Amino acid sequence: MAILLGILITLGIAIIFLYGLYKYKNRLLKPDYYEFYKTQDTVPIGKIGIFVPSLIMPEKHDHTFFYNITRKIFGVIIPWPFRLLAQMDKGIALLDPVRFHEDEEFTPTKLEDPFGNELDLDGTPYIQKHKEGQVVWVPPSKNIYLDHGYFLYTGRKGGMPSLSGKIINKARIWYYTRGIVQQKLPHWEETFKIIDKVFKRVREKHDGVECLAESSLYYHRMKEKLFELLDAGCDTIVLAATMPIYSHFEEFNSSFRHSFEYIHEWEKAHPGKKIKIIMAPPMGHFQPLRQAFLEMLKDRLNAIPEGSDVTVAVMVHGMPWDHFQWEAWLKFAPPYRDKLLEEIGELLKSYKLGRTNVVTCQDEFANPVWDSKEKHLSTNRVYRNAIRDGYDYVISLPIEYCAENSDTLFQHAQEIFHDIGDYDIYDAVDYQDFSVPYTREIREGKTRIIYNGIPVGKYQKHVTEAFYQSIDSVLSKRNWH
Secondary structure, eight states: OHHHHHHHHHHHHHHHHHHHHHHHHTOOOSSOHHHHHHHOOOOOOSSEEEEEEEOOOOSSOOHHHHHHHHHHHHHHHSOTTHHHHHTOOOSEEEBOSSSOSOSSOOOOSOOBOTTSOSBOTTSOBHHHHHHTTOEEEEOOOTTSTTOOOEEEEOSSOOSSOHHHHHHHHHIIIIIIIISBTTSSOSHHHHHHHHHHHHHHHHHHHSTTOEEEEEETTOHHHHHHHHHHHHHTTOSEEEEOOSOSSOOIIIIIIIIHHHHHHHHHHHHHHSTTOOOEEEEOOOGGGSHHHHHHHHHHHHHHHTTSOTTOOEEEEEEEOOOOGGGOTTOTHHHHHHHHHHHHHHHHHHHHHTSOOSSEEEEEEESSSOSTTTOTTOOSOBHHHHHHHHHHTTOSEEEEEETTOSSOOHIIIIIHHHHHTTTSTTOOTTSOBOOOOTTSOOOEEEEETTEEEEEOOOOOGGGHHHHHHHHHHHHHHHHTTSOOO
């Protein structure tokens, strides 16, 4: 009896310890820069530097970018200790460059590693090693909606987590090669059009302000550019991001957090020099960004026959909100998203339409894996409801983006159009002119589903104005005389 009691006590202590370790390893990051944002002193002092660290995707495929994004996702979405499994290097992740998104095992005709090589280091084709039984099939993850499987060569390590290799390989083939005719993404080019125009206006109005920007997943380059601003004598650094809605995931625990860390590192190397850091408000708080999507919607409605039944879907990226209720996004979204919903409702009243419906929905995570009870409205379900109810049109507005990227063109598309119309994940996107919104239309029955695109080209001026107002709202507080 004493032995059993001792075992139970030991087991209880072990459980308490493991639970405490689990809570500690998965604790929220400190300091919380969202809390700092809410109470920050927003009056610049001395020489001012503007730094824009935003998630900007490279035009051509870059392994570093996608390696960093996978590690970021592992650290946020997957709790410890399960992320340790996700980060294991089990071998080299291989994909068939033609059938790169399969959910059942098949016999490939060619296999490529994350770097596009068909041959292993010993000169043997991976496809030959598959025939010899040295390559195994890894089925899709049950925890990722509409995931695909991949092949794994286990003869040697891949030098990175195998899941990172899988994602890098998918990005290389799908986003930059087979998935788009032009074999490049518009995100970098279109985002820097906005940034460069805003920087030009800032310099014209506020003499002596230094301005730099970098993609938030190129950490070393971020650090170099921040140091460049600081070495130029900046006393205040204003951080701003080209994201309509700020979040912990992208800003407060990522781009802004890293910026704070690099600035503090510079301060340690320069004793006595204290830098003031101000985070500009998100550009979604400024009306011109809403105007961009309203103008695009107006142009679409002008081409629709009178009397048509229309659903307008205001789309956001989405997150598993029940798991991240502390997310700053939930506080930042309403002033932008909900106000836009109201304005769309008023706009529809000015048209001679039949039934109208305005909803907000999310492209990812409102799915059977993360949201089995359908607490959140998915874009896919909006489409299905409109088809069921006999609507003539669904017009989709992807309001969290200022340039097309892998989410809008590929990742979200597979989820929002799943099992609707003739959507085929293997159909290549043909986006010939990045200055014209990329739109797509899918039809099922009488319902025409229209993805209305991103405000580029003639609509981009509104985005630029919103971003300028965000930064200028900080700069204008300084006494420039």
